[in-house]
Every structure is written in C-alpha cells, then in structure tokens.
Amino acid sequence: MKPYDGRTALIVVDVQNDFADPKGSLAVTTGDEVIPVINKEVGRARRAGSFVVYTQDWHPEHTPHFARDGGQWPVHCVQQTWGAELHSLLSLQGPIVRKGANGEDGYSGFTMRDPIGGATEPTELAGLLQERGIGRVVVCGLATDYCVKATALDAASLGFETTVLADAVRAVDLRPGDGDRALQDLTAAGVELAWAVEAGVPK
Numbered sequence: 001m002k003p004y005d006g007r008t009a010l011i012v013v014d015v016q017n018d019f020a021d022p023k024g025s026l027a028v029t030t031g032d033e034v035i036p037v038i039n040k041e042v043g044r045a046r047r048a049g050s051f052v053v054y055t056q057d058w059h060p061e062h063t064p065h066f067a068r069d070g071g072q073w074p075v076h077c078v079q080q081t082w083g084a085e086l087h088s089l090l091s092l093q094g095p096i097v098r099k100g101a102n103g104e105d106g107y108s109g110f111t112m113r114d115p116i117g118g119a120t121e122p123t124e125l126a127g128l129l130q131e132r133g134i135g136r137v138v139v140c141g142l143a144t145d146y147c148v149k150a151t152a153l154d155a156a157s158l159g160f161e162t163t164v165l166a167d168a169v170r171a172v173d174l175r176p177g178d179g180d181r182a183l184q185d186l187t188a189a190g191v192e193l194a195w196a197v198e199a200g201v202p203k
C-alpha cells in the first residue's frame with residue numbers, strides 16, 4: 001500500500017459495541033481484535049495528514065432491517081443506546097457519518113437504501129471526502145461481508161482508489177467463508193488488499 005498523505009482518507013466502519021464488544025447483540029467473532037490495529041492505523045494516517053472518518057450504523061427501534069420487523073438481523077445499533085456507541089477504546093480523530101437513521105438499510109457508508117422501495121440516498125460521506133480533495137480511501141472495521149464490503153465497493157464505483165486493510169476487518173460469516181468471499185469480490189472490483197501489520201515490520 002502507498003503511504004498515507006493529504007489526498008487519502010481512512011474510513012473506519014461501524015466499530016460499535018453491538019459488533020465489536022463480545023456482549024454486543026450482533027457481536028462479530030474476534031471483532032474487538034481490530035481495535036488496537038485500527039488505533040495504530042489512525043495514528044499513522046493522522047501523522048501523515050490524512051483525514052480519518054468513522055461510520056455508525058444508527059437504527060430506529062423499528063426498521064425492516066430487523067428480523068422482528070420482517071428483515072434479517074437481530075436488533076442492533078439502536079440510536080442512543082450502548083450498542084450503537086463507538087467502542088470506548090477506539091481512537092476517535094474525525095467526524096462520524098451515521099447511516100440508517102430513518103429505517104433504511106445502511107450497509108454502505110456512502111448510501112442508504114429504502115428496504116421497501118429500494119431507492120438509494122447518499123449520506124454526507126462522499127461530500128466530506130470531495131471537499132477535502134480526497135482521491136484515495138483506506139477502509140477498515142466491521143463487518144467484512146456487509147458494511148466494509150458495501151462501503152469499499154461504493155468507494156471504488158465513485159472513483160476513489162480503494163484499499164481494504166485485510167487484518168483490520170472481521171466478518172459476520174453467517175455462512176462459513178462469507179468474509180473470504182467478500183475479500184475476493186472486492187479484489188475482483190479493483191479494490192486493493194493490504195495489511196496494517198506487515199509481517200516482521202513494526203509500525
């Protein structure tokens with residue numbers, strides 16, 4: 001991966017208690033392991049003058065995204081609850097972009113999709129990047145097979161040079177192998193895979 005610089009942004013996806021804490025309602029196996037890796041990466045990015053931005057799944061109490069309302073998922077990341085908070089150990093050094101606040105499926109940090117009508121609507125993320133002259137994004141966080149994948153695919157289609165940090169993401173893996181398949185799909189879409197911790201090279 002090329003070094004961080006002023007035209008690069010680090011996007012930290014959904015490192016929230018419900019995904020990252022073992023007590024969370026949609027806890028991702030070993031999700032908490034990404035936190036120290038991401039914190040180091042946030043430090044490297046900031047020192048190089050890169051913008052760092054965070055996404056936050058931000059659901060109302062009822063949304064067709066939840067199984068109890070006809071969707072797929074256990075209740076998670078409900079606005080103003082512990083589960084929706086970014087993990088307390090995450091180094092926060094930039095703005096937060098919320099998605100799903102009006103009941104949409106917000107897998108991608110860039111777009112929200114009405115789960116009934118299917119219409120998509122942009123979040124403010126692309127604007128935040130464009131107004132800073134960003135041409136390249138590095139994506140990490142949770143979960144590989146849903147929000148990381150959707151965010152990185154949207155970034156690539158929007159024309160950003162896109163890298164995913166393969167050791168700073170973890171998958172839900174509803175079906176075994178979903179996370180690995182997501183990384184393959186990303187590669188096929190032109191997204192670069194890189195590693196935050198290079199074997200034997202301290203950062």
Ligand code: VGL
Pocket residue numbers: 014019057073107142143144145146147148
């Ligand atoms: C996510 C499932 C449901 C994610 C969000 O952040 O990857 N996954 N909502």
Ligand code: ZN
Pocket residue numbers: 057059065073076077106
């Ligand atoms: Zn969600």
